[in-house]
Amino acid sequence: MDVDRIVSLLVTKHPEISAEDAGTLLREWVALITENLLREESVETEPFGTFDCSPVSDGDPACPSADSGETAKYYRIGFTPSASLQKRVNSYFAHFEPSLLNEGVSFDELSTVVLGEEKAEEISDNRVRKTVRFATPAPSPVETVASKPVASKPVAVEPVAVETVAVEPVVSEQIAPQTHLSPASLQRHTERKRKSRSSLWIPIIGGVAIIVAGLFFFIPPPPETAQLTVDKLPVDASAPVSAPVSAPVSAPVSAPVPSPERIRETVVLGEGKTLRLLAEELFGSREFWVYIYLENRHIIQDPNRISVGVTLIIPDLQSYDIDPADPASLSRAKQLGNKVLQSR
Amino acid sequence: MTHSEMITVLSQRLRWPEEKVSELLSVATEVIGDQLSEPGTLSLPGLGNFTSRKSKEFISLHPETGERYLIPPSIDLFFRVAPALKKQFEEREEE
Known part of the structure; x- marks a missing residue:
């Protein structure tokens, strides 16, 4: 029983929780979810995900054809994992990110997929069927709604004394609600309509957010407004490079300093940062990561594994000819980066 | 049903304080998530x-x-x- 396994893991991880409490909570949680799904309502569990029960619409492969003549409606019960669950589940791969391959680099054992033609996600058979049966209608205000003419295909049903309702049961989402004669189901229908209207805003807002994020990343920030905390460290032959600096100085990254000592700028590697991300923030392109690595070779053993909190020297732009607007500079950096990775 | 509504209903059914239900559920879903990472x-x-x-x-x-x-x-x-x-x-x- 997997519930017992989860309970034992819970108790092991948190000894202050009793096995009885954990088991009771899990069972009640599952029972509550199933009750809501049976009522065709979605349930959200914040750190986990959302369970929902939605009608299968026309055009969906799970929807049977209208010619089937069945007096049934079809729903699909689904689970959408939350972002935090997906992050947790993919924690082992968190440090990997898509990387651009140069021409000539190939991996024979890997398959190549054209963008946009990725294999469709496996669709489990989570379709459920609910029988629709006519009851003898009593005169009610709801009947006037149901009696609107609809373009539906007549389906043979058991004979009932229907006087005013001229609606046949169908599978489509738009027409089916009009066959309901109960106020509760009508209310559910209007709630569903409200939810679907409000859910239109989500992709619109998402699209606007993507456009704003794209503008933010593609328009390089002016040097004066650099967000990084850059510590200026006077380079002394006897001083260790990784010595901490007491006062952070907010100054442009590439500002020349007219002093007898050569001032080297450093940056502390924050959580979730990689050399590529750092290079993009400092120089405007991820390809210049290799110069950060070369400048800090004495403290970086593996460019793919660097501890959080390490102080890295920012390479001088002129020394390495770093120019994100120059394709030759980008190409040189890319080639050097590949060479470094292949030599490991 | 939102997460907070679910916590309220569970709290009423189990007769536990909502904080206890919320914390236990959070820990339980973390454990489930850890199991699913394999x-x-x-x-x-x-x-x-x-x-x-x-x-x-x-x-x-x-x-x-x-x-x-x-x-x-x-x-x-x-x-x-x-x-x-x-x-x-x-x-x-x-x-």
């Missing part, structure tokens, strides 16, 4: 099975620019409804 299947009786599978790394080709990207591996989650829940659903008739 490829395999986790079953919640009465609800369904959660399956996590590792999808291998592959190369994604942009059809217009010809650029190729190495996409790292990832864990994908799948959910399959329990037959008991399906049966309960089908036994309900709508009028």
Whole structure:
């Protein structure tokens, strides 16, 4: 029983929780979810995900054809994992990110997929069927709604004394609600309509957010407004490079300093940062990561594994000819980066 | 039903304080998430099975620019409804 396994893991991880409490909570949680799904309502569990029960619409492969003549409606019960669950589940791969391959680099054992033609996600058979049966209608205000003419295909049903309702049961989402004669189901229908209207805003807002994020990343920030905390460290032959600096100085990254000592700028590697991300923030392109690595070779053993909190020297732009607007500079950096990775 | 509504209902049913329910549920879902980070299947009786599978790394080709990207591996989650829940659903008739 997997519930017992989860309970034992819970108790092991948190000894202050009793096995009885954990088991009771899990069972009640599952029972509550199933009750809501049976009522065709979605349930959200914040750190986990959302369970929902939605009608299968026309055009969906799970929807049977209208010619089937069945007096049934079809729903699909689904689970959408939350972002935090997906992050947790993919924690082992968190440090990997898509990387651009140069021409000539190939991996024979890997398959190549054209963008946009990725294999469709496996669709489990989570379709459920609910029988629709006519009851003898009593005169009610709801009947006037149901009696609107609809373009539906007549389906043979058991004979009932229907006087005013001229609606046949169908599978489509738009027409089916009009066959309901109960106020509760009508209310559910209007709630569903409200939810679907409000859910239109989500992709619109998402699209606007993507456009704003794209503008933010593609328009390089002016040097004066650099967000990084850059510590200026006077380079002394006897001083260790990784010595901490007491006062952070907010100054442009590439500002020349007219002093007898050569001032080297450093940056502390924050959580979730990689050399590529750092290079993009400092120089405007991820390809210049290799110069950060070369400048800090004495403290970086593996460019793919660097501890959080390490102080890295920012390479001088002129020394390495770093120019994100120059394709030759980008190409040189890319080639050097590949060479470094292949030599490991 | 939102998360907070669910906490309230569970708290009333179990007669526990809402903080206790919220904390326990958060910890339980963390444990379930940790289990799902390893490829395999986790079953919640009465609800369904959660399956996590590792999808291998592959190369994604942009059809217009010809650029190729190495996409790292990832864990994908799948959910399959329990037959008991399906049966309960089908036994309900709508009028």
